[in-house]
Amino acid sequence: MNAGELLRDLVRIPSESGQEDAAASRVEEAMAALGWSPRRSGRNVYAFLGSGGPLLLLNSHTDTVPAGEGWTKPPLGAVVEDGKVYGRGANDAKGCVVAMLLGAAGAFASDAPKGRVCLGFTCEEEILGQGLESLVAELPRPDAAVVGEPTGLAPAVAQKGLLVLEITAKGRAAHAAHGGGVNAIEAAAHDVLALGRLSFDRSHPALGLPSLAVTQIEGGTRHNVIPDRCRLVVDVRTTPDYEPEQIVAEVGRLVKGEVVVRSQRLRSVDTDPASAIVQAALAANPGARPYGSPTLSDWIFLRGIPTVKAGPGDSRRSHTPDEYLGLGELEEGVRFYERLIRSYFERVGA
Template sequence: MSCDAVSLLRRLVATPSESGKEEAAASLLEAELKALGWAPERVGRSVYAVLGSGGPTLLLSSHLDTVPVGEGWTVPALEGLLKDGRVYGRGSNDAKGCLSAMVLGAAAAFGKGAPKGTVVLSASCEEETTNSGIAEVLPHLPKPDAAVIGEPTGLAPAVAQKGLLILEVTARGRAAHAAWGGGENAVSKAARDVLALEGITFDRSHPALGLPSLQVTQIHGGERHNVIPDRCKLVVDIRTTPAYAPEELVGLVKGRVEGTVSVRSQRLTAVDTAPSHPVVLAAVAAGGREPFGSPTVSDWAYLKGLPAVKVGPGDSRRSHTPDEYLEVSELLEGVGFYERLIRGYFELAGAA
């Protein structure tokens, strides 16, 4: 084999790829895949490759981009430093480790006699920002039957993922001089809306994700100390589950507040996969870890209902932090894990 997972990960980390600037990392991956004998294709700053033919088609999807380096590092962030059994650097854990393990895992699965199925490997750009990469790549791919999203989960398969609904509530009043009174105070109205929103309770629990959550995360009202404000805006962050339709949640908020409600974003929908689906069974068998529900969002939200699991080496709590790292042992375990998952899925889905 022309490359190993540790050296691939180190080279990917040493090729900075902040969202929107994935060009060099995409070219590196393309060259690596060619060296493995694959025929990679580019779609903008995303890369994909198809391995094998016929049988069930499994999409392995991870991302090339990272969040910015940020402050607080005590080790080099963009060198692919290998130290004390760890590969350090921005993107090592999220998600270049998963991507490297997927590449080498797929190579291993196809290295020992061709299994009966097709793997589509996709490394998307802009997962951390707009999720436009996966949306651009999808129409180019052979139609997958199931997907594996490469994100650090300690190799436990996430079988459901919360969605994100962002609402704005605008309270309107009437401006007046604070000394004279009168008018209508929009900040006071918004304050009552905040308390009303705290009173919302959810009763429909999702088996893997539990209840949705709702938080008022921003408030802005008033321009001057001596003017009764005529407008105050709240931002509401709702982490959704498949147990509630987004419209239903919007309705719930509308029913509680006095202000006007508008939807800022609902593009990240909540998703789940039946526990009995072959891709879930194969992921559980490959890693021996229990399935769980994930509160964090990913490209999974864009797969248009395709059955999927989100699983990969590493720990999501290390993502986006200074001194981000992936243990070499985690990476290598990930390679074997994806190899077993691919073979297991082809067996289960091919027999079905």
Template sequence: MTQPDVQHLKQTTLPADALALLKRLIATPSFSREEGQTARHIEAFFQEKEILFERLKNNVWAKNRCFDPAKLTLLLNSHHDTVKPNPSWTLNPFEPLVRDEKLFGLGSNDAGGCLVSLLSTFAWFYDRPDMGYNIVMAATAEEEISGRDGLELLLPELPPISFAIVGEPTEMELAIAEKGLLVLDCTAHGVSGHAARNEGENAIYKAIQDINWLTTYQFPKVSPTLGAIKLSVTIINAGTQHNVVPDTCTFTIDVRVTEQYTLEEVIETIQANIQSDVKPRSIRLKPSSIPADHPIVQAGLALGRHTYGSPTTSDQAVLNCPSLKCGPGHSGRSHSADEFIYLREITEGITGYIQMLEQVL
């Protein structure tokens, strides 16, 4: 079989099919845990391309036709759930509107453009018998809420993954590292008493001491791509009435963790230095990275792309393999009112993915 030439991409129906699918996805509400209808649109895309697929809940996935268990496997992944539209939208978020070479609609940028570009890329390589890797394509659910019924649920069903490309809007630049997320619920304990008398121990004051430590402490190891670990106290609650010294004060810490520390090490450090009880909500969302000399990164660099560290969290957090975050669109448009993606970015996304993979597969 003749190896396809990426220059012939525009002579195929792939860019037009990708745009048509993206419009259908936009027109179909798919909030996290409610992605059943968009999963059907993705199934229909596979059926149109005569691609065999499987579905687990709202996750739809497929293996390349010439899948060989003896070969290593590359995972292509992006999500089809969205956040809810914020009140600042001036357009109908579920009406795919093309204006000024832009496609407007909820999920167009995050991460619809990435998803349809990866699906098209998978379709391009699906029948190739001469690849050095297998390819698995997974269109998954619940990414926006870090849910357990998305990629995390699907992973045990997939073959072992050697490395992954996770589609998120990066302007096709190469996010070779991503911070993990750790949410800590903390409780400072005091003793209740009457505010008019010298009674009790004010739990708010104890919490303030702990928060002061959190605002000044710096973890000594700094990531060359992601920088320092970032600690932010984002919620605090205490007290029931003005004349009672509160005996408890709860606060929440948002911790963005780099690859320099495990989540367990971060928890241990914080617990050792504050008085409050510390309870992690989960230790699932780990920092992730891929070596700068990995072939897929080198392929991107050869195309003029640049590497960087991403402060945001994606489905990379549940992967246990090297992973690269890369996709069309701009991260700053994600979750914004009147979200859009440029039409050219979809074709550029398909082209960029194919060009990178041609050097690796």
């Protein structure tokens, strides 16, 4: 099976989040052509290789963000130019899907490793929806996992989480001409400055410190009314060293407004760099250095399972016009996953 042709096929199939059916069917077809027994579960598709021994999950996603504006090539054209396949999803993450498929096929083609691999390609990653979360609930618990995202084949060993807070400052409305009232915008301004006093001292070896930013503010209705309400939105990027609850409590102590947690399910995750899966990823790409990733992915649904995030491509090309993946990068990706699978099972000594 030709990796570049399979990637081009997948890029030509539109698969924005929620519309992954046709892309999942194309993956299913490729799995069947490789002699596997694929299974479908909604818009997820998965297959097992090998029998008995530890279970390694290879996961990536079939969905993409919308094409958006600014393309000079057709976003679903899969045009090849200078050895690069152009199109939405080529880099994030259809290249990873193809490389995982053919890398696993290579690893099990002869002298198969003593262990089981589950290839699970899931939907709704770009909206952090139900794809991988529901697949994990159906599968036996993996002993280790790889999340395929464009990292230049370097293993991410930690990933920041996201905590979104709303802080509502309350005041008392009054006519601006008459004086009186309590200005909620002024109260919110005090809270914004108070958040600047929040400091973190536990630095994660791969991720450093959590970060916090006020990203939205909304208050007031008319120029002549003292506002009784002002709402702030705060984006916090967390590390495994702080539970979201701790940060929420600390914010609550600093501000006067009412703090409501909008989202805290996207927790930070990390993996011991000495673990077999990290060492296998490094053995598969000896030049690479483990690093901490600031961006979210479906890894959040694999909490507690030793996991690395690694794959061909460059995350800076994701979600941009003229997204592409080099055919050379794709071939490197295939060899990377093949070596990683072999190295992992050698290490866990199945």
